[in-house]
Amino acid sequence: MKRPILRDVAIKAQVSVGLASRVLRNIGSFSEKSRYRVLRAARNLDYQTNNVARSLKIKQTRALGVVISDIASHFFTLLVRGVEDVASKSGYSVILCNTDENPAKEQNYLTALYERNVDGLIICASPGNDSYIKKIARSGMPVVLVYRNIPGLHAPRITSDDQDSSSAAINYLIDLGHRDIALIRGISGVQSDEERLAGYKKTLERRKIPVKGGLIVNGEYVTEKAYQVTQSLLKSRTPPTAILACSELMMIGALYAIRDEGKEIPRDVSIIGFGDPSWAGLMNPPLTVIRLPNYPMGLLAGESLINMCEGNELRDRPGEEVVLKSKFIPRNSCQAPKHLA
Amino acid sequence: MKRPILRDVAIKAQVSVGLASRVLRNIGSFSEKSRYRVLRAARNLDYQTNNVARSLKIKQTRALGVVISDIASHFFTLLVRGVEDVASKSGYSVILCNTDENPAKEQNYLTALYERNVDGLIICASPGNDSYIKKIARSGMPVVLVYRNIPGLHAPRITSDDQDSSSAAINYLIDLGHRDIALIRGISGVQSDEERLAGYKKTLERRKIPVKGGLIVNGEYVTEKAYQVTQSLLKSRTPPTAILACSELMMIGALYAIRDEGKEIPRDVSIIGFGDPSWAGLMNPPLTVIRLPNYPMGLLAGESLINMCEGNELRDRPGEEVVLKSKFIPRNSCQAPKHLA
DNA sequence: TTGTAAGCGTTATCAT
DNA sequence: ATGATAACGCTTACAA
Numbered sequence: 001m002k003r004p005i006l007r008d009v010a011i012k013a014q015v016s017v018g019l020a021s022r023v024l025r026n027i028g029s030f031s032e033k034s035r036y037r038v039l040r041a042a043r044n045l046d047y048q049t050n051n052v053a054r055s056l057k058i059k060q061t062r063a064l065g066v067v068i069s070d071i072a073s074h075f076f077t078l079l080v081r082g083v084e085d086v087a088s089k090s091g092y093s094v095i096l097c098n099t100d101e102n103p104a105k106e107q108n109y110l111t112a113l114y115e116r117n118v119d120g121l122i123i124c125a126s127p128g129n130d131s132y133i134k135k136i137a138r139s140g141m142p143v144v145l146v147y148r149n150i151p152g153l154h155a156p157r158i159t160s161d162d163q164d165s166s167s168a169a170i171n172y173l174i175d176l177g178h179r180d181i182a183l184i185r186g187i188s189g190v191q192s193d194e195e196r197l198a199g200y201k202k203t204l205e206r207r208k209i210p211v212k213g214g215l216i217v218n219g220e221y222v223t224e225k226a227y228q229v230t231q232s233l234l235k236s237r238t239p240p241t242a243i244l245a246c247s248e249l250m251m252i253g254a255l256y257a258i259r260d261e262g263k264e265i266p267r268d269v270s271i272i273g274f275g276d277p278s279w280a281g282l283m284n285p286p287l288t289v290i291r292l293p294n295y296p297m298g299l300l301a302g303e304s305l306i307n308m309c310e311g312n313e314l315r316d317r318p319g320e321e322v323v324l325k326s327k328f329i330p331r332n333s334c335q336a337p338k339h340l341a
Numbered sequence: 342m343k344r345p346i347l348r349d350v351a352i353k354a355q356v357s358v359g360l361a362s363r364v365l366r367n368i369g370s371f372s373e374k375s376r377y378r379v380l381r382a383a384r385n386l387d388y389q390t391n392n393v394a395r396s397l398k399i400k401q402t403r404a405l406g407v408v409i410s411d412i413a414s415h416f417f418t419l420l421v422r423g424v425e426d427v428a429s430k431s432g433y434s435v436i437l438c439n440t441d442e443n444p445a446k447e448q449n450y451l452t453a454l455y456e457r458n459v460d461g462l463i464i465c466a467s468p469g470n471d472s473y474i475k476k477i478a479r480s481g482m483p484v485v486l487v488y489r490n491i492p493g494l495h496a497p498r499i500t501s502d503d504q505d506s507s508s509a510a511i512n513y514l515i516d517l518g519h520r521d522i523a524l525i526r527g528i529s530g531v532q533s534d535e536e537r538l539a540g541y542k543k544t545l546e547r548r549k550i551p552v553k554g555g556l557i558v559n560g561e562y563v564t565e566k567a568y569q570v571t572q573s574l575l576k577s578r579t580p581p582t583a584i585l586a587c588s589e590l591m592m593i594g595a596l597y598a599i600r601d602e603g604k605e606i607p608r609d610v611s612i613i614g615f616g617d618p619s620w621a622g623l624m625n626p627p628l629t630v631i632r633l634p635n636y637p638m639g640l641l642a643g644e645s646l647i648n649m650c651e652g653n654e655l656r657d658r659p660g661e662e663v664v665l666k667s668k669f670i671p672r673n674s675c676q677a678p679k680h681l682a
Numbered sequence: 683t684t685g686t687a688a689g690c691g692t693t694a695t696c697a698t
Numbered sequence: 699a700t701g702a703t704a705a706c707g708c709t710t711a712c713a714a
Contacts, residue, residue, distance in 0.1 A: 003480060005707055016685045029683055051456040052396045053707035056690050072422050081413050084439055096437045098425055115392040139344060255623050282596050284625035346691055357701040370699055394691035397706050
């Protein structure tokens, strides 16, 4: 009744373990007769490889660690799905880690993953563990960075064109006549967040519109925080006429705040969000958004990582950054500010 | 430059590997002097346990397999977050598997998980692998079932009160005056889906309202399918005046279909959905929903499983089913049907 | 073609 | 308190 091991099938097939191992993996040489006996014995015993023993020997686990801040965010959900899809297709398993942007938690996950000997890591790093991640990478473990950069770490990065998309959104708003545009950003120090901020600032400057510090607020990528900050934004003596929210969760927070303040979209405030969840088109009005290429990013990150794990080309040029394009989807949550209407 | 192993620290500390192992795990006996030397050596070498070797020896991996149909569904997202939270707290890792309700895919994941020697399994099974799952469970691997049942499998089940909540929703609709209530169900054979169907039928019967087969449609838990079926429902000569959608994704499909058919909620159709995503309250009108206890279910499933893995109490009574309550959240997507208004 | 045996990096038993 | 040494279940030279 206990799980059979290779020796059991070898005995039952009346061959040596080495031979049994070879036929089960269809490698090396063996006679037709041995093949038949081993296969039959394995089937009869319901033999399944013990992969931890196998991993110990061959020094690879075919497991990938994916560390993100929160799977409950649609943003990461699609990314993870992408990674998992290519992983399973290549026979890899995905170990999921939610850090909540907490560096200490992230550290724990990273060491757990390292001790587990995962073959590679996909990291959407929270700021604060740069040196630890570098250490892991230096120890020889393949790492791919998603949406975030770690200065001095020679690893492939997958990002989207955050500065450009942010810029496009701001231009769109300016063209509509907005001057007081708020930015609900996430966490400073995060590459994509900095890029979006840069796109915001640069575009305003280029259009000769003053950048007001008070309009740049920090939502920390969480709904409640975003709710609070947009609420105070809206209550201020010079409320913004438009808002750009840097994540889906923060957009939700902003939307609730706007509603609770009795404002109407787009009449009183225009809003654009990063991320295009399936319900965005269902809102009233349908939401103008920047659709992020997260699923393809997950796919690509997974592929690159697996390539590195298997010692393929990417290994030679791993400093590379690949930038996937996001897509501006104008719907109806923006219009000219009231004073111009 | 290569990863140090226990022998390296033993040598550096000038003790035996056995002793080094003991002090690192703080077990057995050793002198203060040895402790100091080993710890220092480990620190200097940056030694980290190799858990695959450890797992092979101690026969446990501290890894849990979670098999669900799609992490991209908010439904599963919260569940997974729940199990991951308790898992990481207890030092377990979570391996994520998306089956898309595809039995073949599910089989592959299950055998992969088995070969990986995960310590336990949390399964939201698609119909069709019952015997395989039973085999795995019989082999001694702890299994907990979520939202689904496998007849003849003696394992703890975590579900919610699907029949009751479905019943409550239907009663609510009937009280409002509805007689033609459509049910967009998921996949037949799935326990929770059958329960919801049963609640629907039973309630109609109890209220002396004929159950019309044409009003029970199959959305297969996917948005597009739900879109199609509600579209044809709406186009039929006797369209329903109210709809109960059995998942968040299917509710989205229904919502799009209703909009594209030019109908208005709740004037033309009332709608209630299973699941309460954070945007539901943001819709116009805010959606009346049945809030599912998925996060707590994940927590509980994780706890039970870990208990079983560690040989605790639950092992003695593992046939148990625990039912968590969902919550009916009336908002504004329902009203009396037009002909009564 | 087949079998033997030496690892892989731990843990655990048993002397010393 | 310490150190040999034998597993754990598999892969892979190498020898036969």
